[in-house]
Amino acid sequence: MERIPLIVRRLVAAEQHCNFVHYYLSFCDLSASPQVMETSKFSDAVTADSAVEGAQPEYKLVYDVMRSRDGRILFRQLYAERFAHSLALVAPDHVFPAELLQVLQDRLQLYIDAPGVYYTGVTEQNVKIVSWLLDGAAAASPIPAILMLPKSSYPPAAMYHDGAKLGFLYDAHRANPNAKVAQTALRNRAEAFQKENGLFEVLLVHSAADGFLVPEGSRSNYLLQRRDGTWWCSAEEDIVVGITLKATYRVLEACGLGSVHHRKLNLKDVLECKSLYMLGTSPTILPVQSLLLYKSDDTRRCFDEATQALGVDLTTGLCHAIHRTDDGCRAELVIPVDAELAPRLRTQYIKEAESD
Structure with a gap:
């Protein structure tokens, strides 16, 4: 020992x-x-x-x-x-x-x-x-x-139908995004934020110096569908290319949905998505129903700074509905879940896993 x-x-x-x-x-x-x-x-x-x-x-x-x-x-x-x-x-x-x-x-x-x-x-x-x-x-x-064998938790069946709740974690990034290297402080911060706000996962938002990139989650990749129906994931240089992500390439093709495109994705790209999915070992392919944008004066300032710098117009139809509390200190983006597509993607993923 x-x-x-x-x-x-x-x-x-x-x-x-x-x-x-x-x-x-x-x-x-x-x-x-x-x-x-x-x-x-x-x-x-x-x-x-x-x-x-x-x-x-x-x-x-x-x-x-x-x-x-x-x-x-x-x-x-x-x-x-x-x-x-x-x-x-x-x-x-x-x-x-x-x-x-x-x-x-x-x-x-x-x-x-x-x-x-x-x-x-x-x-x-x-x-x-x-x-x-x-x-x-x-x-x-x-x-x-x-x-x-670590403690393991998997999303309940209902979450694959209703979607998961995620949130933005500002000024958060990995020191080495291409390797699975433990960053205890970041992991603890993410877990505390999730627990405090009832979230399943957080998306890491880089600072203004990095153009408010949103490369990945704290323990996941993510996949977004744009309004034109195309599927996008962060540039490979910005992430650990997950095994679930690689399987998702085959899943989308098998479902006749085309291929996954990679490029640098920022906060604006996420806000303007048509649909959003979390990818990971435990959740597999999990639809997202909402995204916590901010929950305090400090995080609202981060959000406002990012949207202004990126030219995001929250009043247009490019963004889904945003629900705000009466005091304006908390807001979340509500993302519709495709009740037919989400289970279809998961079913195909399981087929891929069992045939490996």
Whole structure:
């Protein structure tokens, strides 16, 4: 346990929903067997370390989350490729063995096949892999990894019909948008905002210096349909290209809806969309029913600054109805959900996942 940094021990203790994890001291050691560690020991270790504060080494946490169902990981190869890509971006001087992709897939399957790893009665749950390395670590330094089952929640069936509630989170962006690298402060801020306002997810809004870009959600990609019927997603350079997004390419084509176009999307593009969908491992393809634009004087100033700079005219028919409170401190954009298209997209997505 002493070899695992405090930040990782705390992460496992807070997120785990399983009986044990698999720990690899060096994930790139292709012959290594996992050390099986009971999750209760992480909670005990965090309690014992509660007095350990002050300066801690700076680690970069690289992770990915995928979904398991009935003993198989959906899109397992694609997730393995993305995790390896994130590692390569964060550790560019490290030489990764060519066999790592297949070994990674085998280790993921080995973990979910391990007797007793799931709690009784669970047949569907997310799987998380997390690695860590020190800033400036030598290329020869081993890269450890932990495989675990985190707490997982999926939208209720009604949300796929009625739509989810999202909101704008201003002055929020990822330091490395192309890699799954943990940003604890941003994650905590997003979760607090969601909980406070009853939201399922937030869209990250960059500052004026970045032209009020809205590249992605805090834990998702998003897809918007414009008034001309075309489908758009953020420029690939601004996002982690999600596995659900890649599957959505095929879903739209199978449904006869054309292809997905990529370009930089800003707050104006979102406000003027015809429909909006959230894409992610847990929600899959989830329609959006409303978007919280602001909820205080401070966030209203952010919204007003963005709309003025981008030339958004909220009085025209280009935007959906905006509902405001009487005091003017809270406003949300109401986005109609296509009751026929939304379930159709989800049904096709499930077909894609099961055929992978």
